[in-house]
Amino acid sequence: MHDPPNYWYNIVPDLPRPLPPPRDPEDDYIFSRIEILPKLFPSELLDQEFTAERYVQIPAEVLDSYRRIGRPTPLARAVRLERFLDTPAKIYFKREDLSPAGSHKVNTALAQAYYAKKENIQMLTTETSAGQWGSALAYACAMFNIKCLVFMTRSSYLQKPYRKTLMKLYGAEVLPSPSDCTDVGRNLLKERPEHPGSLGIAISEAVETCMKNEGVKYAIGSVMNFVLLHQTVIGLETMKQLEEIGEKPDIMVGCVGGGSNFAGFIFPFVGKRLRDGEFKDTRFIGVESKASPKMTEGKYVYEHGDTAGYLPMLKMYTVGRNYVPPPIHAAGLRYHAVAPTLSLLIREGLIETAAYTQEEVLDAARTFARVEGIIPAPETSHAIKQVIIEAQQCRRRNLQKTIVFCFSGHGLLDLSIFEEHTE
Amino acid sequence: MHDFLPGTSKERVLMVYLTAGDPCVNGNIINILSESGVDAFEFGIPMAKPKYDGLVIKASYRRALENGATLEKIFQFMRDLNLDHKIIFTYFDYAKNIGIEKFMSYVQNAGAEGVLFPDLLIDYLDELDKYIEICKQCSLEPIFFITSSFPHNLIIKLARLKPAFIYLGLMASTGTLLPITISRNIRIIRGLIGDTPLLVGFAISKPSQIMDCVRAGADGVIIGSAIIRLISQEERGSAFRENLRNYIISLKRALEA
Numbered sequence: 232m233h234d235p236p237n238y239w240y241n242i243v244p245d246l247p248r249p250l251p252p253p254r255d256p257e258d259d260y261i262f263s264r265i266e267i268l269p270k271l272f273p274s275e276l277l278d279q280e281f282t283a284e285r286y287v288q289i290p291a292e293v294l295d296s297y298r299r300i301g302r303p304t305p306l307a308r309a310v311r312l313e314r315f316l317d318t319p320a321k322i323y324f325k326r327e328d329l330s331p332a333g334s335h336k337v338n339t340a341l342a343q344a345y346y347a348k349k350e351n352i353q354m355l356t357t358e359t360s361a362g363q364w365g366s367a368l369a370y371a372c373a374m375f376n377i378k379c380l381v382f383m384t385r386s387s388y389l390q391k392p393y394r395k396t397l398m399k400l401y402g403a404e405v406l407p408s409p410s411d412c413t414d415v416g417r418n419l420l421k422e423r424p425e426h427p428g429s430l431g432i433a434i435s436e437a438v439e440t441c442m443k444n445e446g447v448k449y450a451i452g453s454v455m456n457f458v459l460l461h462q463t464v465i466g467l468e469t470m471k472q473l474e475e476i477g478e479k480p481d482i483m484v485g486c487v488g489g490g491s492n493f494a495g496f497i498f499p500f501v502g503k504r505l506r507d508g509e510f511k512d513t514r515f516i517g518v519e520s521k522a523s524p525k526m527t528e529g530k531y532v533y534e535h536g537d538t539a540g541y542l543p544m545l546k547m548y549t550v551g552r553n554y555v556p557p558p559i560h561a562a563g564l565r566y567h568a569v570a571p572t573l574s575l576l577i578r579e580g581l582i583e584t585a586a587y588t589q590e591e592v593l594d595a596a597r598t599f600a601r602v603e604g605i606i607p608a609p610e611t612s613h614a615i616k617q618v619i620i621e622a623q624q625c626r627r628r629n630l631q632k633t634i635v636f637c638f639s640g641h642g643l644l645d646l647s648i649f650e651e652h653t654e
Numbered sequence: 655m656h657d658f659l660p661g662t663s664k665e666r667v668l669m670v671y672l673t674a675g676d677p678c679v680n681g682n683i684i685n686i687l688s689e690s691g692v693d694a695f696e697f698g699i700p701m702a703k704p705k706y707d708g709l710v711i712k713a714s715y716r717r718a719l720e721n722g723a724t725l726e727k728i729f730q731f732m733r734d735l736n737l738d739h740k741i742i743f744t745y746f747d748y749a750k751n752i753g754i755e756k757f758m759s760y761v762q763n764a765g766a767e768g769v770l771f772p773d774l775l776i777d778y779l780d781e782l783d784k785y786i787e788i789c790k791q792c793s794l795e796p797i798f799f800i801t802s803s804f805p806h807n808l809i810i811k812l813a814r815l816k817p818a819f820i821y822l823g824l825m826a827s828t829g830t831l832l833p834i835t836i837s838r839n840i841r842i843i844r845g846l847i848g849d850t851p852l853l854v855g856f857a858i859s860k861p862s863q864i865m866d867c868v869r870a871g872a873d874g875v876i877i878g879s880a881i882i883r884l885i886s887q888e889e890r891g892s893a894f895r896e897n898l899r900n901y902i903i904s905l906k907r908a909l910e911a
Contacts, residue, residue, distance in 0.1 A: 243803050249776045250803040253826050257703035260712050265826045274833035281826065281834045283802040283842040543826070 232471050235302040237294060238286040240463040242498045242572055243456060245285065245505045247579050250456075250571060253543035254533055264535075264543040271441050271449040271542075273346040279457040287460060289342075296341045296374055297464065300330040304465075306472040306635075311602045313622070320625035322618060323478070324638040325469050327492065332397070334608065334640030335492040336367035336452055339461035343450045344371035353446040354378035358408065358433030360387050361562030362394030363608070363640055364452035369403035379403035380447075382410060382436045384428035387562070393644050408433040415439055430565075431538025431552075438541045453489025454536050454545070454570045462495020465637060470499050473635070480513050482621050484636040486613040487517040487526060487584075488563040490570040496637040498572075501581060516583045516621075517573070518613040520564040520592075522556040525549050526577060526584040534568055547574045559589045560648040561609035585617055592616045596642070597649070608640035609648055666909045667853060667874025668902075669694040670881055671743065671828075673714040674731055675723025676700070678886045684735060686895055687881070690902035694739035696770065696876060699728060701748055706772055708829035708857075710879035714886065725752070725760070732764040739767060741797065746771040746778050754784065758792045768795040768818055775800065775808070786815060799823060802839040809846045819851035821876065824858070824867075829879025831857040837870035844871030861908030868909060877905065 243250055255263050268277055279287060289297070309322040327335035347355050355372055358381070359365025365381040372379035381403050388395055388407035398405045408428040409416035413436040419426050426432075441449045451458060473480060483500065485493030503509040519526050525548045534549040536542040549568035550556075556565045569577070576582050589609075596612035598619065599605065607615055614636045625632050642648070670687055672679045674697040684695070698711065700718035707715070732740060742761055749757040749771065761769050771778075774785060775798065789796045795818035800809060802822070812820060822843055824836045840854060854867050855876030864875050884898055 244806045246805050248779050249801070249805060249808065251776050252706060252801055252803065252823075254705060255708075255827065257705065260709065260716060263709050263827070263830060265830050265832070266708065268826075269831075269833055277833050278835050281802050281832065281839070283804075283806075283839045285806075 232303045232468065232475060235294060235297045235464055236289070236467040236471070238288050239460045240467060240499050240502060241282060241285055241287055241456070241460050242502050244283060245502045246572065246575055247505060247581075248575065250575060251533075251546035253545050255543060264541060267442070268543070271438065273343070273350050273352060273448055275346040275349070276343060276457045279460055280455060289464070290345060293342050293345045296345070297338070299374070300337055300341070302464065303468040303472070304329055306469055309603055312599065315598070315602045316619065316622045316626065318622040318626040319629055320622045320632045320634050321478070322622060323473075323633070323635045325465055325496065325635070327465060327637060327639050328605070328608070328611070328641035330367075332363075332366040332370040333644065334363045334367060335462060335465060335495065335637070336364050336640075337370060338464055338495065339452070339458045339491065340364075340367040340371035340450065341374065342461045344368070344375040344377060347448055347450075348375040348377050351446070352377065352448045354380055355450040356380040356382070356437045356440050356447055357450045357452070358382045358384075358430055358437050360384045360430050360433070360565070362387060362391055362398070362644065363563055365403070365405070366394060366397050366401075367452070368450050369398040369401035372403065373401040380437075380440065381405045382408040382433040384408055384430060384433055386427040391644070397644065408436050410436060412436070413439045429538065434537045435539040435541065438539070453491040453566065454568065456572060458491050459494040459498065459570055459572060462491045463498050465492065465495040466497055466499035469496065469635065478633050480510070480635040481632040482514045482516065482634045484516045484518060484614045484617045484621070484634065486564060486610045486637075486639060487519045487569060487573070488566045488610060489568070490517070490573040492637050492639040493517050494570060494573045497582075501576060504581075514583060515581065516585060516617055517577070518617045519584065519586045520559060520561055520613060521586045521588045522559045523550055523554065523565050523567060524586045525567060525569055527586045529568070531574060531578055536568065538567070545571045547571050548577060559609070560645060561589065561592070561613065563608070563610040564613065587613055587616050593648070595619050605638070606642040606646075607638065608642040609645055611639045611642070614639070665693070666868060667693045668906050668909055669696055669853060669874060669876040671696040671698060671855070671876055671878030672882065673698045673700055673711065673718050674728040675718035675721060676714045676882070676886070677717055677721045681735070683885055684737070686898055687902060688737065690899045691906035692902060693874075694741070695737055696741050696743050696878075697728070697732060697766075699725065699742065699744040699748065701745065705745060706823070706827050708827045708879060710829045710882050714882050717886070729760050729764040732766060740765070742766050742769045744769065744771065746774045746781070754788055755791075758788050758794060762792040762794060766794075768797045770797045770799055770821055772799040772823065774798075775804070797821060800843070802834070802843070806846055809843060813847035813850040817850065819853050819873070820847060822852060822854045822872075823856045824854055825856040828856050836863070837866045840867060840870035840872050861904050864905060864908040865911055868911075875905075875909065
């Protein structure tokens with residue numbers, strides 16, 4: 232495969248039942264979160280959010296930017312892991328870690344920066360905690376020559392200096408949140424000057440910045456349909472790459488925070504299954520952290536996409552936006568809900584789910600690092616844990632299954648986790 | 655109901671949504687609207703917790719409830735109106751609480767031709783057959799509400815059920831304009847439903863939007879928040895009636911252009 236696909240795949244028209252629309256809180260007669268969406272997001276992204284099209288063309292400039300980050304990314308075979316596990320299963324993994332910022336997040340960051348630039352937006356702002364999303368957006372803004380302002384939770388800002396450095400190297404302004412640049416931040420700092428911050432506060436600061444400044448829009452790393460749409464470039468490439476080597480996936484695995492890498496990875500396959508029955512025996516497994524078990528223990532209800540409640544309510548599996556997960560290293564998996572389309576498919580029984588603790592997945596990460604020589608992000612390690620379990624199952628039953636997983640990001644900027652847990 | 659819909663009549667349809675029981679909705683206003691060219695009316699039943707309504711219609715519900723609107727009064731009001739074509743808009747949740755059969759018989763008695771439940775296919779897809787069955791029993795026309803996020807297979811199936819019309823909600827909530835390419839979405843839906851009558855609504859207020867909708871394949875439009883905004887102004891001024899009349903005429907003209 233020499234070139235990335237020239238369209239994204241929208242699963243919405245193929246879902247087994249209608250996707251519940253975004254909603255405002257029923258009893259709020261004053262403020263509509265749906266009404267402010269155009270203040271927050273570039274127009275073309277909102278258009279994609281509600282499109283009835285099955286295929287959305289990727290603009291030439293975005294396609295070029297995808298080529299620049301190395302798309303199509305390789306589909307590698309984990310031969311040494313297969314041997315190490317002594318399994319008859321074949322294990323493939325999609326290398327989303329190879330992008331300059333180190334994860335799949337850049338697939339949507341580039342699209343969001345492109346549309347922002349096209350609409351003459353001067354600056355994109357966002358929040359980040361682990362830093363994967365912030366780094367991807369900083370990179371994308373650099374590529375499309377627009378300003379980037381990242382509110383980084385103060386605790387991460389202090390504990391993850393290299394992420395901050397990376398974003399700054401790309402030219403982004405990085406502020407510890409709460410900051411003194413917004414009303415929300417100033418009020419909190421007045422009460423507590425060393426406030427550690429939270430993702431919810433950082434989102435509130437980014438949203439306030441958009442609302443108060445013309446030419447500034449908000450960028451979002453998961454959950455919205457358009458984010459998942461952009462990520463389908465992963466699955467579309469994987470499908471073609473598997474075809475080229477004559478493989479059919481029996482099991483597909485990905486980690487789930489908001490669900491964007493997993494959805495982007497499997498939706499093209501799920502869509503074919505829904506349309507014409509292909510891949511009907513493929514198992515799709517989403518793996519979450521036990522620290523935020525929305526898929527395995529959450530409820531399927533309307534909830535705000537953000538902790539602050541500035542965004543409309545979406546129908547999702549969620550542990551509730553006020554749920555405070557324990558501090559884990561896979562911060563990307565601490566999110567409180569799963570994207571609406573993915574939630575609907577889980578509800579309909581098309582997708583299996585699993586949850587693991589941090590200790591369980593770190594062992595899997597160590598194994599992978601030693602035998603394959605690639606350091607997975609703590610988030611990605613959740614998928615690896617599941618893959619190892621499936622491969623061992625295959626050994627026990629002597630099954631020659633083809634397992635494919637999304638290697639969503641590398642862990643080279645999260646090494647402290649291994650230090651703490653290796654000693 | 656088919657008699658005012660495309661394919662069987664000369665004109666495209668201009669439908670207006672009003673909240674029943676809202677004090678600014680009265681016989682006078684309805685007469686002006688009818689005389690200026692409104693073909694059909696959709697009456698909403700006010701409720702405290704609407705799912706898909708924007709701020710304008712929410713405020714209208716509130717006025718109606720504060721004005722002491724009850725289901726009995728609303729149906730009486732509808733019975734008294736001398737209108738050719740009227741339908742009811744309410745949530746399936748609400749009708750379920752009353753009992754679907756009972757609710758639909760009230761609708762029939764009020765002289766309405768059908769009920770549009772915007773949440774039927776979203777939250778109660780399994781009750782689709784039941785809805786159609788009860789429509790038949792009560793001599794009401796089935797009407798389906800869909801959005802651009804509906805599965806294409808389901809939309810095709812709905813068209814085969816021969817509804818009076820399919821109502822495409824163009825935006826995420828009533829009266830709330832988002833930068834969505836509505837002509838593209840209408841064209842795609844039209845491609846799925848053949849010549850099933852298609853009315854579109856949500857945040858339509860301008861003649862230019864109506865022209866876009868019709869060009870893309872809509873057979874008519876439903877205007878709600880824009881009219882309610884006009885008729886609920888506290889200071890109506892002397893030119894109010896004339897302005898309302900001219901506004902409807904401009905919409906009608908766009909529809910037939």
